[in-house]
């Protein structure tokens with residue numbers, strides 16, 4: 001009896017498959033009949049960015065940053081995507097937007113007063129079609145899945161742009177290092193790694209720093225990984241120079257941002273020297289953006305933190321920058337202290353975008369330039385905006401920049417220098433060698449030139465305006481898409 005039922009079932013499937021092959025039944029996987037499959041491309045099912053975004057909104061209703069990032073990318077790749085009907089047949093768009101894996105865990109640690117504290121820990125492994133998962137860890141009170149999913153999604157395209165073999169990931173915790181002692185930070189990093197170590201590896205997933213995670217935190221996490229696994233291997237980048245860190249990695253995001261800015265200005269026949277620049281943030285990316293601006297003859301006049309901004313009309317010179325590095329990286333103080341020391345303006349609770357300058361480079365966090373700020377920047381004559389941070393400009397503000405036809409580049413292209421040098425750190429760790437400062441800087445320069453050229457290739461519009469958003473998204477997308485197609489439905 002059982003055998004009979006099985007046979008009947010098999011027969012039913014075989015009949016359906018035969019009918020489907022004859023074009024009589026829709027196939028279960030994509031609802032195309034054979035006739036539809038053989039129709040000319042234009043009459044086949046097309047991907048509609050707005051529909052995909054709407055469906056993701058329904059599935060992930062409490063993730064506004066993730067939806068914002070996806071919506072930005074899909075709107076610009078829709079045309080290119082629909083040139084490849086095989087993409088839609090493989091439902092590539094959903095597989096590209098939804099992360100491969102989310103890892104979530106509790107981190108338990110003891111503060112200096114002996115209280116047992118808990119935080120959430122996360123790793124979003126978004127896509128590894130072109131290489132091991134790669135992307136930073138963020139420790140900040142605001143961290144949640146929506147923010148990490150947007151960052152991991154963006155990282156996938158950014159890493160593709162670097163020309164290096166790295167997939168996209170991001171992780172972190174809602175732990176805030178602000179106000180914590182060094183010992184507390186160490187205990188937290190160790191506790192975080194006791195969970196994370198299971199999910200990473202030099203050919204699996206290689207985290208690094210981001211907001212709230214710098215050389216100190218990477219060092220503590222590396223130490224714990226070694227203790228847990230008995231292995232000394234390149235499972236983190238941004239390591240100390242004494243234990244496998246690459247030269248120029250601390251500088252790379254800021255330097256790369258300015259190299260990209262130089263390239264953008266060149267397309268408009270303009271030069272960076274002599275320009276005044278509004279910089280936000282005062283952490284890793286902001287500091288090395290300012291250092292490179294000084295070296296190239298530009299004048300940075302602002303810096304900020306989450307409390308407010310300083311405006312120094314004489315410019316932040318090398319000596320003042322050294323003070324900021326000491327203040328932020330060692331004393332862990334507030335940017336207000338700069339204003340007290342140098343007697344310049346400090347504006348509490350505000351962002352620097354209403355000051356007058358030639359260029360703006362947001363280097364703090366997401367959504368820090370709104371529409372009103374963008375209008376003020378344009379009205380004040382800003383000619384270029386280069387993002388050191390990830391997604392610092394809201395969509396309405398991007399439109400203001402693009403309508404005004406000023407040079408505007410999204411972070412996934414202009415801040416890719418950091419992860420690019422992380423990729424170079426992985427190469428150096430693999431070959432157990434250490435390259436010179438000049439060699440790494442030259443490679444960083446070449447990579448930023450290459451990214452810029454790709455943005456121009458895919459983003460130049462008929463009137464000559466370069467839409468860097470479209471250029472970066474299409475170039476980043478195509479490589480990942482082709483790799484995913486070649487690797488089958490997995």
Ligand SMILES: NC(=O)C1=CN([C@@H]2O[C@H](COP(=O)(O)OP(=O)(O)OC[C@H]3O[C@@H](n4cnc5c(N)ncnc54)[C@H](O)[C@@H]3O)[C@@H](O)[C@H]2O)C=CC1
Nearest residue numbers: 210211212253281282283284285305306364365389390418
């Ligand atoms: N560190 C890296 O290599 C890379 C960082 N990025 C992005 O650059 C940005 C800055 O990161 P890092 O400099 O590494 O971090 P950091 O922790 O060294 O500095 C972050 C800065 O942003 C400010 N900030 C944080 N939240 C803020 C808020 N809500 N409002 C105003 N200011 C705020 C902080 O006060 C600090 O000055 C982030 O968007 C990060 O994702 C992008 C690529 C690589």
Ligand SMILES: O=C(O)CCC(=O)C(=O)O
Nearest residue numbers: 135136208210418419422
């Ligand atoms: O160096 C890395 O792996 C990641 C850097 C990063 O977090 C980023 O590019 O946003």
